[in-house]
Amino acid sequence: MFSGRVSISTNWKEWSESKLETTIDEGETLVDTLRAIPAPKFTIEETDIKLFQDENCTTPLPQPVGVRVNIRYSDGSNALRMYPAGRKFRIGEQVDPWWETRRPYTRIYYHDSSGKPALAWDFAFPFVGFIAGVGAQAPGLVLRP
Numbered sequence: 608m609f610s611g612r613v614s615i616s617t618n619w620k621e622w623s624e625s626k627l628e629t630t631i632d633e634g635e636t637l638v639d640t641l642r643a644i645p646a647p648k649f650t651i652e653e654t655d656i657k658l659f660q661d662e663n664c665t666t667p668l669p670q671p672v673g674v675r676v677n678i679r680y681s682d683g684s685n686a687l688r689m690y691p692a693g694r695k696f697r698i699g700e701q702v703d704p705w706w707e708t709r710r711p712y713t714r715i716y717y718h719d720s721s722g723k724p725a726l727a728w729d730f731a732f733p734f735v736g737f738i739a740g741v742g743a744q745a746p747g748l749v750l751r752p
Contacts, residue, residue: 645681649736651700652677656689656727659716664724673717673727674734676702691715693733702736 622630656673660666674692679685693707712731719725 647681647704648679649702649704649739650677650679651675651696651698651702651736652687654692654696654698656717658691658727659724662716662724662726664716664718668715671712671733673715676734676736689717689727690731690734693735696736701739703739705735705737706732707735708732 651674653675654672656675658668658671658673660668671691671693673689674696675687675689677685677687690706691712696702710733712728712733714729715727715731716724717727
């Protein structure tokens with residue numbers, strides 16, 4: 608559908624009216640196609656994961672703890688991700704993805720499933736996912752979907 612638009616002129620003022628209409632129609636078709644893809648589902652898998660400031664896991668972070676989220680995509684695939692928890696979660700809770708962007712965390716560690724120290728992330732914002740379908744935001748939080 609878009610193969611003929613690969614080398615589109617950046618000077619749209621030279622385009623004919625029909626070329627502009629066709630390009631706009633194709634853009635709208637693309638947007639509609641993307642909107643039709645179901646959003647991933649976020650489910651809380653694990654809560655209260657102890658986090659550490661150092662790579663040997665000897666200096667615990669006082670706050671936050673980690674939360675592990677299962678992300679299920681529309682193609683049936685899953686991804687497990689860990690984030691600093693921006694609030695208390697319940698295992699099995701389905702949430703819409705939101706992050707509190709005022710407090711980034713860098714180079715945080717945890718004990719992996721074998722008990723060995725592991726890097727949780729290089730950089731992450733606290734995850735504050737809201738209960739799926741509610742869509743409310745906490746007052747005073749700066750959130751990014």
